Amino acid sequence: MITHEQTMTTSEWEVMRIIWTLNEATSKQIIHFMRLKKNWAPSTVKTLITRLQKKGYLTDNGAPRDRLYLPIISEQEAMHHALAHTIGAMCAMYVGQSLAEVLPDITLSRDDITQLQSVLQKKLTQAPTTVACDCLPKERITHHVH
Amino acid sequence: MITHEQTMTTSEWEVMRIIWTLNEATSKQIIHFMRLKKNWAPSTVKTLITRLQKKGYLTDNGAPRDRLYLPIISEQEAMHHALAHTIGAMCAMYVGQSLAEVLPDITLSRDDITQLQSVLQKKLTQAPTTVACDCLPKERITHHVH
DNA sequence: TTTATTAATCTACAGTTGTAAACTAAAGAT
DNA sequence: ATCTTTAGTTTACAACTGTAGATTAATAAA
Incomplete structure (x- = not known):
């Protein structure tokens, strides 16, 4: 199956909200908040971070440890797209x-x-x-x- | 993995739009329009119909052939839900x-x-x-x- | 410097989705 | 009554998602 458009899943979206709000964040911070929000295991958060990077929504500052993750797309842009996408299908x-x-x-x-x-x-x-x-x-x- | 909320996928949504608009439809009609819209093979449409029934969005009139498929949820309801859902995640x-x-x-x-x-x-x-x-x-x- | 800790990468695995071919059962044609 | 055409049911299969354990690589502590 050829994948068409790269969309953020709801879980990925939750992760992005944390990072957007903090502007940049370490995995530790993200893990912390996602444990509060969804009670996710640390590895779960890690996986999501990796996928978001693969999908081009997130970068990092390249540190080998205590790395900072940064959004590539702004929250407002993402929201605009999501809303336009939902409405466009209707x-x-x-x-x-x-x-x-x-x-x-x-x-x-x-x-x-x-x-x-x-x-x-x-x-x-x-x-x-x-x-x-x-x-x-x-x-x-x-x-x-x- | 325990599945939480049953949501309609975008492909399923496309199928529903046809049925909503026709009020009720045979697989033949749906297949016809989905070929025009997405160039899908008949089996693809069939699969989607089956899944929509499993998910409780669609019923049929029970005919053993030339069966009519009917929406269980109205288009407006579905749109309301979808929009509220998208906005609710933001x-x-x-x-x-x-x-x-x-x-x-x-x-x-x-x-x-x-x-x-x-x-x-x-x-x-x-x-x-x-x-x-x-x-x-x-x-x-x-x-x-x- | 050896060890304990913690962060990052790799592997896993079941369920969902996109996409459809193969098979079986009605109904229409001969 | 048999054949042909359709419509409906099963099976398939790779990519994507949710969810996370195991492994490896940096650091901090002893």
Whole structure:
């Protein structure tokens, strides 16, 4: 099987959150927090770190010991991608509704809200009346000549 | 390894979109559309259908042939879950910003936008000034008595 | 410098996913 | 009633994930 797009798994994501928040971290720190969060064994964390490096999400400062691991992609970038990816896989017709359903359960700051409102306001002028379902691929109609 | 939560994979999701849109479908129809969308072999689609049934996302009308497959969960429900799941795994502090970044690239109808705006307006009164990062688990501080 | 400690690498292994061929059982055609 | 065509069931298999023990290589301690 040819692997297409390299995505972060949920476990890997958890590890990245620690590192993003600390800006850089030793395996010891990561292990510490992941034990608190998920009660993972140290080796589990090590494995995840290695995989994240292979996937190109993480580097390190090359120290032979007490090495520091550093994110290659920022948390905001990663979040942007993840969100765009999730939404991109969905039926365009229901995306707006879905967002409206999910929003009430999300904690947003006053500034977030005004920011979002302004973005929406800008979109309003260009907004179409309806959004069509895009779940079925276009049937390329063949004209049967006879 | 004990499997925790049963999630739909992206490939399974593609299959579900077809069925959701047709309301119910024969394997023939699904195979047809998945060939157009992904150029999958018929058996591939069959496998996915079986897995979706095992995971409880799909049933069928029991016919021994030309069987109809029916979704157990609605597209909107599934989308709601997926979106909540993605957002739930993210740093609370940046969710608002991420949404604001992604919104411009999303097609929303005029109604969607006003709907979203009204939801946001309602949230505004209760909204906090800031949202803290929740990437690190709470360190339970132990008081060392000596 | 020998030893104990700890960090990093290697190996492991079952379950999931992407991808599909082979086989079997209905139903339609002859 | 037999053959052909489909639809459904089994089997396959490599890559990816979750989860972690075993081994080796640096350091710190004795």
